[in-house]
Amino acid sequence: MLMETLLRVLIGGIANGAIYAAVAVGFSVIYRSGRVFNIAQGELLMIATFMCMALFGTGMNHWLAILLTAIAMGLLGLLIERLMLRPLVGQSEMALFMATLGLLLILNGLGTIVFGTEPRLFPDVLGTERWRLGGIAIKESNVLGTALVVVTVVALAWFFRSTRTGLFMTAVAESHQIARSLGVSVTRSIGLSWAISGVVATIAAVAFMSGRSVSPDIATIAFVALPVVLLSGLETVGGVLLGGLIVGVGQSMAARWLDPYTEGGASLIFPFALMMVILIIKPQGLFGWKRVERI
Amino acid sequence: MYRSCGSFSETYADDMALLRTRWQWLALGVLLVALVAFPLVVSPAWIRFATISGITIISVLGLQILVGLAGQVSVGQSAFMGIGAYFAAVAAVKLQLPFPLPLLAGAFGAAIIGILFGLPAARIKGFYLALTTLAAQFVFQFSVVRLPDNWFGGSAGISVARPFIFGTQVSSTTGFYYLTLPIVVMTVFATLFILRSRVGRALISVRDNDLAAEVTGINVAYYKVAAFGIASFLAGLAGGLLAYENQLAHFEQFTLFESIWYLGMLIVGGMGTVLGAVLGAVSLRLVQELLTLAGPWVAQLIPGARYDIAFPMVNVVLGIMIIVFLIYQPRGLAHLYRRSERYVRHWPFPY
Numbered sequence: 249m250l251m252e253t254l255l256r257v258l259i260g261g262i263a264n265g266a267i268y269a270a271v272a273v274g275f276s277v278i279y280r281s282g283r284v285f286n287i288a289q290g291e292l293l294m295i296a297t298f299m300c301m302a303l304f305g306t307g308m309n310h311w312l313a314i315l316l317t318a319i320a321m322g323l324l325g326l327l328i329e330r331l332m333l334r335p336l337v338g339q340s341e342m343a344l345f346m347a348t349l350g351l352l353l354i355l356n357g358l359g360t361i362v363f364g365t366e367p368r369l370f371p372d373v374l375g376t377e378r379w380r381l382g383g384i385a386i387k388e389s390n391v392l393g394t395a396l397v398v399v400t401v402v403a404l405a406w407f408f409r410s411t412r413t414g415l416f417m418t419a420v421a422e423s424h425q426i427a428r429s430l431g432v433s434v435t436r437s438i439g440l441s442w443a444i445s446g447v448v449a450t451i452a453a454v455a456f457m458s459g460r461s462v463s464p465d466i467a468t469i470a471f472v473a474l475p476v477v478l479l480s481g482l483e484t485v486g487g488v489l490l491g492g493l494i495v496g497v498g499q500s501m502a503a504r505w506l507d508p509y510t511e512g513g514a515s516l517i518f519p520f521a522l523m524m525v526i527l528i529i530k531p532q533g534l535f536g537w538k539r540v541e542r543i
Numbered sequence: 544m545y546r547s548c549g550s551f552s553e554t555y556a557d558d559m560a561l562l563r564t565r566w567q568w569l570a571l572g573v574l575l576v577a578l579v580a581f582p583l584v585v586s587p588a589w590i591r592f593a594t595i596s597g598i599t600i601i602s603v604l605g606l607q608i609l610v611g612l613a614g615q616v617s618v619g620q621s622a623f624m625g626i627g628a629y630f631a632a633v634a635a636v637k638l639q640l641p642f643p644l645p646l647l648a649g650a651f652g653a654a655i656i657g658i659l660f661g662l663p664a665a666r667i668k669g670f671y672l673a674l675t676t677l678a679a680q681f682v683f684q685f686s687v688v689r690l691p692d693n694w695f696g697g698s699a700g701i702s703v704a705r706p707f708i709f710g711t712q713v714s715s716t717t718g719f720y721y722l723t724l725p726i727v728v729m730t731v732f733a734t735l736f737i738l739r740s741r742v743g744r745a746l747i748s749v750r751d752n753d754l755a756a757e758v759t760g761i762n763v764a765y766y767k768v769a770a771f772g773i774a775s776f777l778a779g780l781a782g783g784l785l786a787y788e789n790q791l792a793h794f795e796q797f798t799l800f801e802s803i804w805y806l807g808m809l810i811v812g813g814m815g816t817v818l819g820a821v822l823g824a825v826s827l828r829l830v831q832e833l834l835t836l837a838g839p840w841v842a843q844l845i846p847g848a849r850y851d852i853a854f855p856m857v858n859v860v861l862g863i864m865i866i867v868f869l870i871y872q873p874r875g876l877a878h879l880y881r882r883s884e885r886y887v888r889h890w891p892f893p894y
Contacts, residue, residue: 285670335870342616345670346810347869349618349803353862356800357855365851471681474674513689520678520685524663527675531667 256384257504258497263387265496266394270452271473272480272488273401274445280408280483281417281441282434283424284333284344290470291355292449296321297457297466298363300450301370310373314454321446329439337434338424359464370457393455398489400451404444405486417441421483472499475523481536490534495519561735578724582717590716591788592832597720597727598784599824603808604734604817605777610806611814612743613770614750615664619676620778620805622683625797627653627779629687632701632792633694642706646726649783650776657775658768665764668753672767680799687794700793703786723784730777734817737773746770747815800858804831807865813875822876830864831857 271289278286296317303313332347374389408414420427420437428434457466472495480491499515506514526533552558562568582590606620631649634640640648660679664672688698695701705714706722713722737743745766748756757763786792804827812823838853845852868875 332866332870339869339873341669342614343869343873345616345673346806347866349806350862350865350869353800353803353807353858353865355862357858357860357862360855361845361852361859471677474677478671478674511689513685516685517682520681523678524660524675527667527671528663531671 252384253504257500259384259386259390260503261497261500262493263390263394263496264500265476265492265494266397267452267456267469267492268473268476268495269401269488269492270397270448270455271470272477272492273404273485274448274452275470275473275477276480276482276485276488277404277408277448278438278441278445279477280421280485282333282438283341283421284438285341285348285482286351286442286445287345287348287470288352288355289445289449289473290467291352291359292321292324292446293452293470294359294464294467295324295355296446296450297370297453297462298359298464300453300457301368301462302363304371310371314373314450317453318447318450321450322443323446325442325444325446326439329435329442333438333442334435356464356467359467363464365463367461367463369461370459372459373454374458376459387459389458393458396451396455400448401486401489404448408485413440472519475519475526477533478523478526478531479533481533483537484533484535487533487535495522498522559739575728578728579721582720587716590720592828594716594720594723594788595785596825596828597723598781598788599805599808599828600727600821601730601784602778602781603805603812603820603824604730605774605781606805606809607815607817607820608734608737608743608746608777609770609774610809611816611819612738612746612750613767614746615668615767615770616670616673616806617676617771617774618673618799618802618806619660619679619683620774621797621799621801622676622680623653623657623775623778624782624785624801625683625687625792625794626656626775627782628786628792628797629695629701629782630779631783632696632703632786635703635706635787636701642708645706646780646783649786650779653779653782654772654776657778658772661768661771661775664767664771668767676802677799680802683797684794684799696792700791701786703790703792705790706787719788723788726780726784730780731817731821734777734820738817742766742769804861807861809875810865810873811868811875813877814873816877818880819875819877822880826876827861827864830860834860 271293274289274292275286278284278289299320300313300317303316304310306313328351332351333344336344336347372389374392377388378385379388379391380386408418416427416432417437417440419430419432420434424434427437473492476488476491476495478491479494480487480489499518502518503512503515550563552560552563557563562571581593585593602620602624606617609615609617627649629649630652631645634645634648656679660675663675667675687695690697692699705712705719707713708722713719745756745761746769748759748761749763749766753763756766782792782797785796789796808823808827809820810823811827812821813819834857835853838856841856842852872879
């Protein structure tokens with residue numbers, strides 16, 4: 249009995265952790281190729297979700313609609329780089345962070361104006377079957393979604409570690425000035441990272457919104473993904489899988505054993521409490537680059 | 544500091560004076576008279592707007608000390624306002640304390656919690672620290688509802704009666720305006736003095752270069768945490784006033800969006816000056832008010848748009864303003880004001 253509960257908690261946690269990892273990888277892709285911390289990542293996810301649904305509404309093939317959304321989100325990323333970040337090149341990390349706060353307001357407002365606030369049902373694109381594993385039902389869509397996220401994250405990690413372009417982008421994260429003096433285009437690197445992040449938002453939307461009811465509020469999921477990216481370290485791409493796993497399973501355990509006593513508060517507060525602990529004990533995270541300051 | 548030609552100091556006292564010339568005294572007098580006379584000439588809706596703007600000014604001044612002076616970004620200012628509002632409400636309703644005391648309870652309560660969330664400042668800086676304020680925002684929102692109902696009223700919030708002063712209740716909009724005004728003016732001057740004191744100088748040095756500050760003997764961690772304390776103190780004061788004004792302390796008034804708006808006010812107004820905080824708070828509240836008034840009109844123009852269009856519209860416009868100011872005028876409205884002032888002084892000469 250306990251084993252079964254434990255397994256159920258574990259499986260639920262993995263599914264949740266994967267969506268956090270999917271959002272977190274958007275943070276780290278942008279951060280590690282331009283030192284911009286994009287707080288509006290959740291808004292990108294929200295826009296991708298609703299754009300997808302609007303295209304589904306026209307009756308076109310689901311996979312074509314998803315492809316079109318991915319392209320549109322990539323273009324949106326490029327547009328953001330061109331309009332907002334390029335004029336701010338050379339500004340402090342703080343100014344860039346505050347600019348993305350402005351972006352959060354804009355995208356959230358536009359999303360609410362265009363798509364409305366009432367929840368709607370996202371179609372089942374990943375199947376509706378339930379598989380049984382030792383007496384526990386597992387949703388097909390969760391398994392496929394998790395697999396999709398893992399594949400995406402591993403592919404991105406490979407891209408940043410082993411391709412020429414990926415290494416260029418890493419160089420930009422290390423230092424704008426040095427990268428530029430070596431002939432790496434800073435603006436192109438940041439633009440590319442935003443485009444990738446838009447596409448990743450689309451993948452995350454497909455992987456996890458399938459069969460759920462969605463409203464513009466889903467953007468807040470990005471704030472729960474913040475502890476994931478802090479835990480794994482802002483500069484790592486592959487590490488978000490482990491971070492997502494820890495936060496997802498931890499939250500699901502808090503939901504199972506602590507929530508009955510706290511009216512559902514423990515699982516909501518858990519990620520933020522974890523975030524405070526990480527920030528105090530090990531701010532650079534598990535796989536992040538430790539910066540040593542010298543006088 | 545910029546001074547016009549012919550205005551020079553002969554004594555140290557002169558040199559330190561906030562108001563240097565007779566014209567400045569006159570301008571201050573005119574401004575104060577205008578503020579006192581304001582409710583006599585406008586409708587109650589605008590008096591309420593002025594009260595809310597005043598409360599916003601208090602909160603943004605706190606943020607100015609934390610962000611503009613100490614250089615630590617905070618996206619949790621409205622959570623600390625909320626904490627202040629709840630503490631003030633509990634002090635006023637449950638403990639039945641007489642009027643000014645609940646405000647102080649709110650302010651000190653918020654300051655203590657602000658210091659708690661500021662403690663990581665001893666180890667981290669920059670936007671990592673901003674994330675702890677984000678955590679404060681969410682922990683506040685999620686926990687207040689779920690604490691036992693007889694602590695903070697659960698999802699209903701706490702109703703607060705308007706305060707009694709010398710036995711009479713300040714129930715009218717105008718009355719509450721006159722109650723808020725002196726508190727706002729006092730906060731403005733207090734912030735001016737903090738800016739010019741050792742604390743203010745120390746905070747500026749921490750912002751500009753924390754290593755250099757440390758080497759010159761400034762306890763960086765202490766001052767950063769102190770900045771969190773002062774910012775939350777003013778936020779708590781503002782929150783308490785807001786609870787009295789709305790006659791309700793409720794967590795839905797203190798959202799992440801409000802926090803980002805406060806930061807936006809600072810960016811639009813200008814970092815590092817009291818004038819910037821005041822200009823930013825008033826101008827963005829004005830934009831918000833106008834958009835709220837215009838909301839139903841715009842909703843009719845867009846086919847299929849819903850009536851609740853004002854709030855997202857405010858978000859879009861504020862977001863655009865934040866980005867435009869960051870790109871084109873990072874020193875904000877305060878700098879524009881100073882430039883125009885200089886232009887008028889030198890006119891007809893260019894410099």
